[in-house]
Amino acid sequence: MCVGLSAKVVKISDGTAVVDAGGAKREVSAQLLGDLEPGDYVMVHAGVAIAKITDDDEEETDQLMEELL
Amino acid sequence: MCVGLSAKVVKISDGTAVVDAGGAKREVSAQLLGDLEPGDYVMVHAGVAIAKITDDDEEETDQLMEELL
């Protein structure tokens, strides 16, 4: 469920953000996230930015593995 | 104005008649003519039988010419 897309915020104006996912841009709702700024990364689902994220899955998984072992 | 078509009545049922004009049949209003019977000729215009007629223009014109001269 819930195809999510990590995308970069390129523009912000009240309640909406324009995000860029690998060259595809579209306007999404930013109403669930208070403090977005251009350059931030967000997780987008069905036209809504649902979470502010880091774009770095590499470092995160590396750290998890380190903790695990 | 008023393309008219002389046609033969082939069927009568309350207020409407089916007429035949050289093989083309259609239902027309017979409301303006009281006493139609199958076999009668009518002048049809815009889907209404407007006059009961004779189908014989030959005889009529011959007679007119005879009277004239």
Place this chain on the structure above:
Amino acid sequence: MEEKKKTAREIIEGYQGPPVRIMEVCGTHTHEIFRLGIRKLLPPQVELISGPGCPVCVTPVGFIDEAVYLALEKKATICTFGDLVRVPGTKKSLADARAEGAKIRIVYSPADAEKYAAEHPEEQVVFLSVGFETTTPAGCLSVKKAKEDGISNYSLLVANKTMPQAYQALKGSADVFLYPGHVNAITGTKLCEQLAEDGVSGVVAGFTAKELLTALAVALVRFQEGKPFFVNCYPRVVKEEGSPEAQKLMEELMEPCDSEWRGLGVIPGSGLVLKKEWENFDARKKYAVPPIQGKPNPACRCGDVLQGKCKPSDCKVFGKVCTPQHPVGACMVSNEGACSAYFMYGN
């Protein structure tokens, strides 16, 4: 006795009497006369004038504009006789409106328009009611049927006209009227007799080749006699009293109004309008159609043509800018229009 052998055609071709102007009032007569090449039989002193008896030709531009308005702005389904589809309005014809998405249906009878409305309650159906006494009863019957059926999505945009006032207006334009047989089938011939008494001659003519030639021959022979006359040359269809049923029907639903004739201007009392009791079926009231003043193309001389004041070929744009494919005026678009007939049959 030898004269008895002369055919109608011989009388026409051999006419040697005084110059005479004969006006075919009826557009179908115009069309048939051209189609049969009858004009080619006429000696020079016989002039045939194509009068205002084509409902399309005399319908003012504003009527088309109203229909286009209903089709495009009110999204009404327009039901119409095919004749009106290509008539230019001020900006658009119905064909143009259709190309923009308007729903324009061609019907053979107003009864079919009413039936369509009954079968499509989700659409607003307007029938374009044009024509003279012959056609008006068909529109009236459709409205009565709609009332009986309890149909509320059907109405008429009325531009029906009546002939008597037009004859008065055209009195001076011709020596003899070739009366429109199918109008007389409804109205009868009393008015024609009255006009003869007032000094205006005429014959009622039928529509076959023989009927037309006969009526013309009668007109020429009687014209030479020098006295105003009236002859019903179409008695198999036209009775003195006309159709009392049709007259009653029109009286029940319609009442006279002043009416604009393209080219002739407003002729008082020459139009028809639905009576107050029937106003639910009056598209102008139902959809609050705003007053629309149509602007005919100023180059067009349809009006003069209809009054016999000029020939189509006297119009500057005839055959060049104005052709049946790109008509400027109504007389070019209607198959019955004098301009169209001149163009199509090369006069």
Place this chain on the structure above:
Amino acid sequence: MEEKKKTAREIIEGYQGPPVRIMEVCGTHTHEIFRLGIRKLLPPQVELISGPGCPVCVTPVGFIDEAVYLALEKKATICTFGDLVRVPGTKKSLADARAEGAKIRIVYSPADAEKYAAEHPEEQVVFLSVGFETTTPAGCLSVKKAKEDGISNYSLLVANKTMPQAYQALKGSADVFLYPGHVNAITGTKLCEQLAEDGVSGVVAGFTAKELLTALAVALVRFQEGKPFFVNCYPRVVKEEGSPEAQKLMEELMEPCDSEWRGLGVIPGSGLVLKKEWENFDARKKYAVPPIQGKPNPACRCGDVLQGKCKPSDCKVFGKVCTPQHPVGACMVSNEGACSAYFMYGN
């Protein structure tokens, strides 16, 4: 210290612990695991079960029937995610309805459906609101916007569901839950911790290859330790508290109701419905949709598949009668459905 060099993939491939059943709750996980060929890395004692986390798969047949009813009987314009278009209803899918003339629009976001409604006031627009906590906020935002805009031709046909009750219902089906990262992004992880305390283990997983492999490796290592556990392996997206804004929004517009899950039956309190104050936007109320009892195809074992009770290939019609082109059950039509994944990727 040498263990430190083992990669997630090596841990998975080399797993020698006790048999373990891991349920990917999330359909996108199912899909990605197949796409990446991860199942092929698993030793025999690791079983992956595809759980009920595809909203299309768990949406009952009757919901499609309701949507088809609105489209064909009420002439509503249906806006929907593409996923639902081919799902078979009792008699027709939305694609079938479209072929009969229904207006079915595929949208990326409910916001687009609301916008379409605003731009087409003459149409009645219904958005098919399916999905879990991740998707529900988008539908809620569209309704709030419609209210602000004063739009009265927009509504939702709601079949949104919530996960917590489902976890309870599925407790016995798996040893470890691979939690759906994007649901947790909204709901947070408290429930997962609670479940671990109740003895139900789980990890939250992301969606990239590395994230999935890491989460599986974590699950296997911790499972061998023998104690119930919970690990958030997707902290860059998932926070303990989730999204308070989204939670508030859902509470403002929606309230829980009992809900039918295809195959699992009715799970009390597992569905959502618009609150009374928002009922103008509830398509069922607005169009008085009659109660529709959908009839799933009796051959379909989707329900058992979703609970891990059987594999798609155990279903008699799998791959023969039931294919992605002619799906019998929802698990075959959705790209996320276990049956579809088995068929497409040849398990």
Place this chain on the structure above:
Amino acid sequence: MDNKTVTMAHGAGGRQTSELIDEVFKAHFANPDLTADDAAVLVPPTGKMAVSTDGFIVSPAFFPGGNIGKLSICGTVNDLACMGAKPMYLTCAFVIEEGFPMEKLEEIASAMEKTAKEAGVRIVSGDTKVAGKGQVDGVFITTTGMGEIQDGVQVGGELAKPGDAIIVTGDVGRHGCTILLAREDFGIDADVTSDCAPLWGTVKEVMDATHDIHVIRDATRGGVGTVLYEIAGQSNVGIRLDAAAVPVAPGVKGVCGMLGLEPLYLACEGRMVIMAPKSEAEKIVEVLHKCPYSKDAAIIGEVTADQPGKVVMTTEIGTQALLPQPGGELLPRIC
């Protein structure tokens, strides 16, 4: 084929497209030259090749006397025949509306098979597109035909000569009249069926009898009247028509009377206009009378040097009047 209607999936180029092609089209069109590849590989004609294409959008797709499938074969075969070319190969491209009944499509394919066989032409390649509901009205078919021009034959619209007789191969306007009645709600009932027919066999018989022919043209859209004006223009000749000699079926005459239409401007789909020296005319008509689709062939007029570009009718009262030039859309009229 278990689907009862055509769906978007049938047009997506994948497995269902192949299924549709195999089960409907290949089943009917099968022949050694038919391909499902990008292009058919064919032995070209020796001598000159005639190529013609036509799109068919007739609505309704089924009408008394035929359907759009039969029509799409006849139309192109006849265009080739009019160049004196024996039809060899045909391609057909379908555009089908989502929701179109599969059974109707079968019926169309079956009519195509039958007509192609009769005309001796092979369907060699096709294409199928599915358009969304409302993007196309039912089904459209475009056919393209390739034929071999027969030795020693030279016909063309610019080759009419004064003195030529004008022959029409049968009664006029039946197809147009049939479609008008089938399409519009005029409530008129008449015993009229389309004249739609493949005419290569007819042309061949005529050419076997004489090669001294100047013009052959099939009177389709626009009818015989439009063809006559076209040829008058292309050959810069006049055309004199005897109104009374033009064969018109009674039903067609009746319908035209009711709707104020001229039969000469109604479409035919199985009628040709032939112009040939008067000396050949009787012989040609004799041959035509023996062919199945031209039993009512008649000489209807002659080519003249005067009035170039015009078509003049001898009317019922013996006068001469122009045939009105082809207008635009046919509009039934009441006044």
Place this chain on the structure above:
Amino acid sequence: MDNKTVTMAHGAGGRQTSELIDEVFKAHFANPDLTADDAAVLVPPTGKMAVSTDGFIVSPAFFPGGNIGKLSICGTVNDLACMGAKPMYLTCAFVIEEGFPMEKLEEIASAMEKTAKEAGVRIVSGDTKVAGKGQVDGVFITTTGMGEIQDGVQVGGELAKPGDAIIVTGDVGRHGCTILLAREDFGIDADVTSDCAPLWGTVKEVMDATHDIHVIRDATRGGVGTVLYEIAGQSNVGIRLDAAAVPVAPGVKGVCGMLGLEPLYLACEGRMVIMAPKSEAEKIVEVLHKCPYSKDAAIIGEVTADQPGKVVMTTEIGTQALLPQPGGELLPRIC
């Protein structure tokens, strides 16, 4: 042409039809072989003739990178090229919706002229039908092409051999992605233009370098993925694809991510899949890199004897997974 839109009269077969043909089509397509008669009279190819037909119904008719006119030439020219045939002649049949802007039609005809010229093909015959408002969506074009199969060339979907390299001539899915963005209201903005291009020149260059080629196919509807499954089936071979090697433009990748689509299943209109012995592959790619429409050509996989009928991808983590079989309609998904 003073009319600003196409009207029913333009389709009635009379004077206005001729005007439309003269002023729009003839003005652009003029060449010695073009006819307004029933059929064009042509010199047939020597050797074998390739014939292909395709209907084009793309909506919208204008899109970044081209329009339906350009597309209708490219599609058929490319089908011929894929058979190793030099395009010679083309017919085109138009179905136009009443009310279609004349100016747009001009633009379409102009694009056809330009593309036909580039492809070296002559438009020899056409047809124009006007459909009532709502009976067709704007304009449909069906083209049929005839070409001359080049000596010594034999390619076909059934000729792939284990060991062949699989080459794609450029990045995939641009046309499908462009149309999707232009048609549906997804509100997505991406810098993607159609790859629509005529490829005969490209094929010729490749064939001049080597005749040792087994398969050439243009990946249109259904995309590269569908073509690969087709060939795997026709040749009864397996296909192994290196997912990472498939060129995909960043914008296309982004859009596919957003809508849950697989670029391999998006249509191309200027991309070919070529299969040839590995020994030839580098040479072919080298030639392709010099051609204007194949600068991004790449070897994306190989033909195998195992897994016949299947397309297997080597994934980003090195595992093997089936490429899902072509489904029906492309449906963007959210879950």
